[in-house]
Amino acid sequence: MIAPPPAGPVPYEKDYALALLADMLRIRRMEEKCAQAYGEGKIRGFLHLYIGEEAVAAGAVRALKPEDNIVATYREHGHALVRGVTMNSIMAEMYGKREGCSRGRGGSMHLFDAGVRLYGGNAIVGGGLPVAVGLALAARMQDEARVTACFFGEGAMAEGAFHESINLAALWRLPVLFCCENNLYAMGTALDRSESQTDLCVKAASYGVQTLKVDGQDVVAVHEAAQEAARAVRAGGGPFFVEFQTYRFRAHSMFDAELYRAKSEVEEWKKRGPLHTFSARLKAEGKLTEEAFLALDHEANAEVERAVAFAEAGSWEPVEDLLLDVHSPEGRP
Amino acid sequence: MTTMSYREAMRTALREALAGDPRVFLMGEDVGRYGGTYAVTKGLLEEFGPERVRDTPLSELGFVGAGIGAALGGMRPIVEVMTVNFSLLALDQIVNTAALYRHMSGGQFSVPLVIRMATGAGRQIAAQHSHSFENWYASIPGIKVLAPATAQDARDMLAPALADPDPVIIFEHAQLYNTEGEVTAERQADIRTAAVRRPGTMVSVVTYGGSLPKALAAADQLAADGVDAEVLDLRVLRPLDTATILASVRKCRRAVVVDEGWRTGSLAAEIMARIVEQAFYDLDAPLARVCSAEVPIPYARHLEDAALPQPAGIVAAVNAVLGR
Amino acid sequence: MIEFKLPSLGADMDEGKLLEWMVKPGDLVKRGQAVAVVDTAKAAVDVEIWQDGTMFEQLVPIGATVPVGTVLATLLEPGESAATAPRRAAMPLPGGQAPAPAVAAGMAPAIGPAVAPPVAPTVTPTGAPIAAPPPGQRRPVSPAARARAQELGLDIDGVAGTGPHGAVTLADVVLAAAVRTAAPVADPPPPPPLRRPHRPWCPRPRRLRPRRRRHPRWRPPTARWRCARRSARQ
Known part of the structure; x- marks a missing residue:
């Protein structure tokens, strides 16, 4: 039932292929540290890990140009990292420190960075979709050649926001790249328990947009x-819908007894893990040695250690600034 | 100085905004070909074209969110949600996105968006089309809420709302569109202060939006009876101009708040709370309020009238506060 | 030596009950391996370990409920010897359950309260000289105090205020009246009942008389009424 692990040739130069691998490794190591820091009480609130889905952010975000916009969900650590938000500022944000990319006001679910055109970090399922449509509308009205990529899970496709947004985008032929990360479970509700039509491309295609369905475990x-x-x-072809078929290896959030899926299913999917399957392919082609892999891994871990140190050393925003950033300074009452 | 209707004043403001800034565009249900449900946007499509006077599908959540995105993307959208009743379908985008983005992003992203919507009852359009939820929106940090009640304010408040870097909601009471008033060439109103519409000394009648004409009518009746009432038009519902409210109440020492919202949890309740918190010892009588009865607004004319604040009820409340 | 502590597995988890050890002392464990099952009050959850090592001492018995941060077990790091590793006191079995070990320091970021404590209002002690209000301003007097002063025929201007912003309160009036009537100050008179000076105006819809009460008659008192009567008699 579950497809065989991704295989086949890697059509990239060695350096480019290793950069994709390094991105996935960085996400993995950073998030493992996040889970640990959560257990220690350093990171609080909700923490949704992307472990298992790294190939989607690594492969899709790298396909975008610097002038493109990204709107993401609350499972957005990977997208932020690959987009160029520093691991230091991501970790500091999760620690709630002023040095975080959202100054500690957002936390894990609300990573923002104007410098790389990352428009959050949206924690309402489907909430980022209309915003992406508007960003694309603004780009069109200002004659900017900008694609707005909007990431969302398959759970969002049951929301009205999805249907309203894709209809508007298709109606106005706006430059929106709809990136559906189908990890098969909306929290604990399996796809076939939440969608009458489980072929998501069919749903999207009914709005007259182009669609693609791809193996999200294959970077x-x-x-x-x-x-x-x-x-x-x-x-100028109007919006495009891509379904990335992927799988979350860990809990939905930090608390999740995973009663809704069998451990054996998770183990089966782990055989399709994006990291080890891609590494194996690169090794088979002679583009990667075990030593080179360990060196990349070591580098990722070192970056994580630096990020943790940065976050630990960060400062708390003074309580006197509590009411800051409710309004812009020039519009402050 | 010209006399024009509230509708014309709002249309003038929209026309000036569209003509003055290429980033401004108008978007909403039937704002273009239809000319707007309340005919506010009539003629603008011909003048500015379908890109800038953009008809939308019936997707309040979608196009309000698109307005937020367009604002983030450098435009200055004016989104018309036909009425406050339909804004409930867009509540998530207004509350969870527009109002929060600046804060959640640590000050990186502002949403310079203006949302206009008609509000209020009084035309026998029954329960689902007669809401007044100004108080809901006025309770949310991160947005500003305006309620122009005169033609002059309708013309004047849009430009500063568009200039504001954060989201602003403008409530236009449907009963006001046909009212007429003098409008000066120069802008008079800002989006910070309340306005004393009728100075008085004996009781402060605090109101806003569609209730202003009713409060002024009541004040006229009271004047004939020897009661000198001051009528205060809030104009800005968030942030409230507490200083002007308190100054009026301290002068008159009695206050009646008139608010078309339902009594429980109303904006009137908030105003009374502020008066009690800050001017308790200046009061000479308990505060009173005239709100809508706690019933869905009925269709039948006599029942609708009974449910809404009316001049007679305002007069009665003022007299009671004065012990008359 | 690796300390395996009970992690926080959710925003609302403060403690957990150890349900099961998935490895026994001496077992090798790998980073990411689930080593224990813990009941978080919401569900049983596998708990993983973040370092490679060898399970050494399991300090918390099955069935014990311990706070987040408690050391559940110690593990030997790769290369560390059991002979030289320090030993910890194990927690007694539940039943004669001893107090749980303290939460490790640094579990939660140390932040003060988000809001500064309110500043206590300045209180003018009774008997202090009465400050005249600035010209054009009334002295703050609570409505209840004003009404009571009127009842007692007391000049409110002579009463010192101890309420917020120096307001004259009901207690100030009562005290001033007691000082005026009794030369040798005896016990202060009992506080007056908290009665409203007058019925404030309250708009009230005209109510239709209930139809069923065609013959209004005396009805037996309700339980609450009887209760009130009884206490009034005592």
Whole structure:
């Protein structure tokens, strides 16, 4: 039932392929540290880990240009990191420190960075979709060649916001790249328990948009599909919907007894893990040695250690500034 | 100085905004070809074209959210939600996105969006089309809420709302569109202060929006009876101009708040709370309020009239506060 | 030596009950391996370990409920010897359950309260000289105090205020009246009943008389009424 692990040639130069691998490793190691820090009480609130889904952010975000916009969900650590938000500022944000990318006001679910056009970190399922449509509308009205990529889970496709947004985007032929990360479970509700039509591309196609369905565990497939879709959107073809079929290896949030799926299913999917399957392919092609992998891993871990140190050393925003940033300074009552 | 209707004043403001800034565009249900449900946007499509006077599908959540995105993307959208009743479908985007983005992003992203909507009852359009939820929106940090009640304010308040870097909601009471008033060429109103519409000394009648004409009518009746009432138009519902409210109440020492919202949890309740918190010892009588009866607004004319604040009820409340 | 502590597994988890050890002392464990099952009050959850090592001492018995941060077990780091490793006192079995070990320091970020404590209002002690209000301003007098002063024929201007912003309160009036009537100050008179000076105006919809009460008659008192009567008699 579950497809065989991703395989086949990697059509990239060694350096490019290793950069994709390094991105996935950085996400993995950072989030493992987050889980640990959560257990220690350093990170609080909700923490939704992306472990298992790294190929999607690594492959899709890399297909975008610096001028493109990204709107993401509350499971957005990977997208932020690959987009260029520093691990230091991500970790500091999760620690609630002023040095965080949202100054400690957002936390894990609300990573923002204007510098790389990351428009959050939205914790209402489907909430980022209309915003993405508007960003694309603004780009069109200002003659900017900008693609707005909007990431959302398959759970969001049951929300009215999805249908309203894709309808508007298709109606106005806006440059929106709809990136559906289908990890099969909306929290604990399986796809076939929440959708009458489980073929998500069929749903999207009914709005007259182009669609693609790809193996989200295969960073090559993800990257190729995202590039093709972004190209089509950039060329003025209107919105594009890509379904990345992926799987979350860990709990939905930190508390999750995972009563809704069998451990054996998780183990089966782990065989399709994006990191080890991609590493194996690179090794088979002679683009990666075990030593080189360990060196990349060591580098990722060192970056994580630096980020933790940065976050630990960060400062708390003074309580006197509590009411800051409710309004802009010039519009403050 | 020109005499024009509230509708014309709002249309003038929209026209000035569209003509003056290429980033401004108008978007909403039937704002273009139809000319607007209340005919406020009539003629603007011909003048500015379908890109800038943009008809939307019936997708309040979608197009309000798109307005937020467009504002984030450098535009200055004016989103018309036909009425406050339909804004409930867009509540998530207004409350969870527009109002929070600046704060959640640590001050990186402002949402310079203006949302206009008609509000209020009084035309026998029954329970689902007669809401007054100004108080809901006025309770949310991160947005500003305006309620122009005169033609002059309708013309004047849009420009500063558009200039504001954060989201602003403008409530236009449907009963006001046909009212007429003098409008000066120069802008008079800001989006910070309340306005004393009728100075008085004996009781402060605090109100806003569609209740202003009713309060003024009541004050006229009271004047004939020797009662000198001051009528205060809040104009800005968030942030409230507490200083002007308190100054009026300290002068008159009695206050009646008139608010078309339902009594429980009303904006009137908030105003009374502020008066009690800050001017308790200046009062000479318990405060009173005239609100809508706690019933869905009925269709039948006599029942609708009975449910809403009316001049007679305001007069009675003022007299009771004065012990008359 | 690796300390395996009970992690916080949710925003609302303060403690957990150890249900099961998935490894026994001497077992090798790998980073990411689930080593224990803990009941978080919401569900039983597998708890993983973040370092490679060898399970050494299991300090918390099955069935014990301990706070987040409690050391559940110690593990030997790769290369560390059991012979030289320090030993910890194990927690007694539940039943004669001893107090749980303290939560490790640094579990939660130390932040003060978000709001500064309110500043206590300045209170003018009774008998202090009465400050005249600034010109054009009334002295703050509570409505209840004003009404009581009127009842007692007391000049409110001579009463010192101890309420917020120096307001004259009901107690100030009562005290001033007691000082005026009794030369040698005896016991202060009992406080007056908290009665409203007058019925404040309250708009009230005209109510239709209930139809069933066609013949209004005396009805037996309710339990509450009887209760009130009884206490009044005592």
